[in-house]
Amino acid sequence: MARPNEEVEALLQEYADLVAITGGDAFKVRAYEKAARAIGGHPADVSRLDADGLRDIPNVGRSIAEKVLEYLRTGRVSAVEERRAKIPAGVRELITIPTLGPKKAMRLYEDLHISSVGELAAAIEADALHDLKGFGDKTQENIRHGIALMQQAGGRIPLHLALETAEEIVAELSAGSGCRRCAYAGSLRRMKETVGDIDVLVAAQRSGPFMDALTALPSTAEVIAHGRKKTSVRTTKGVQVDLRVLPPDSWGAGLQYFTGSRAHNIRTRTLAVRQGLKLSEYGLFDVDSGESLASRSEEEVYARLGLPWIPPTLREDRGEIEAALRGELPDVVTERSVRGDLHTHTDLTDGLAPLEEMVTAAAERGYAYYAVTDHAPNLYMQRMTDEKILAQRERVRALDGSRHRMRLLHGTELNIGPDGGVDWPEEFLAGFDLCVASVHSHFDLGRREMTARLVRACENPHVNILGHPTTRLIGRRKGLDADWDEVFAACARSGTALEVNAQPDRLDLCDEDILRAKEHGAKFAVNTDAHSVLHLAHLRYGIGTAQRGGLTPDDVINTWPLRSLRRFLRKGASA
CATH class of the missing domain: 3.30.210.10 (DNA polymerase, thumb domain)
Structure with missing residues (x-):
């Protein structure tokens, strides 16, 4: 079952989309998007909070708190229902296409009466959008790719959602009388980034009680098949679960x-x-x-x-x-191998928790070190300044070693510009303990320009980690078009680590890219890119991806002792 926080997050994000479709105030749209993220990342269960407790969450004001309480009380929000009624269902379907925003979806409906993904695909193939303002060749190509991403994803389930569902079912069945063992298997156990369905195994002498238990779970919406050797159900979230009961000896x-x-x-x-x-x-x-x-x-x-x-x-x-x-099987990296997280954010920029809370949560995970890397000023919406980052550095230095003797590193996430340049001059960058550099804009440069852009960033003497390198969002945005072998070779040559970003909608680099980059001799950092305390637990998704790429602790710089890590951060020094 999804946490109430996640249900509310989805509802508020939908409301923001509905407001945008109907031409509502952009400030209101942004306010609801911020509130959605804040509630989704809030550690406490929002269903247990009153109005005052909800308003204590950043970006949640009186009006939003009232809507949240209405949803938790009744299962619906009248304002959302009213907005839904104004917008054809087909338009709401169109905005699920990656790269197609709400305003363009409404234009397609009003001007061409397009109200489904299939109709839009046919219209593009028939060149029916050619004369529609704002729908040039590049836009149409992006939409075509967005539709392809949807079709490719099909009924597949993101790793984190599948894992949450599987763990809940395993916990329920494990409590059953006669259960010797219970675990999930299949592609989920292999930690693939998406899975088609969930395989659950039980070891027991009698299968019937467990087959019946699965069909009776509150999360079960439909029984597909109910047998002695195998039972299949579909959950309320649309996930198919296949249960098999084996003799304990097998x-x-x-x-x-x-x-x-x-x-x-x-x-x-x-x-x-x-x-x-x-x-x-x-x-x-x-x-x-x-x-x-x-x-x-x-x-x-x-x-x-x-x-x-x-x-x-x-x-x-x-x-x-x-x-x-x-006898050459890699001794793959594990969560226990990781000594620290090297890419995280606070509420100084787009994070949800203050510095002290993030540091305390990291220390509770047993880390030996932890880096704070808020956004630099070229990502203008974050409103970073020299004064703000230097003031944060003083706070970081004051906290260093105060939480379970965990050492703190003060860093930043730089924005890689179209030409490969980054925020701040070299003398200012020299004051950071480490710098992550990432692409956040201009995703559509040509292959040659994009490759040169990334290589130049890697060769910057102050850039230590290439963050979420391909910028892909699983099922929503394709990766950058670049000569990745050239980029990976540049990282190996310059001593710049490639990030395995553990955010479950990124998992970037993916396993296949990791395998290629490792052949070039590159090093890696498995980071959470955490924007809230809860996100620190996403490390396991990054570790699963790193394992699929065959990474060992020797390959991953944030498994190294702090002294070795600091040598690497001086660019090119051997660990």
């Missing part, structure tokens, strides 16, 4: 079988056949005698095949079997 074989990708499982079954064995979800058997040789644990199954245990995130048939046979 737990390891079943977990291995239902976790690996199809290609990985073909490879392991082929290894079994070559040894006169048969591998299934029930165990590893001798073909001639039918004797079960391994089944109770994954380690046992892999060992009998002549392999070490392979981390789930590597089970994609991308060379992990060969590496395991050679």
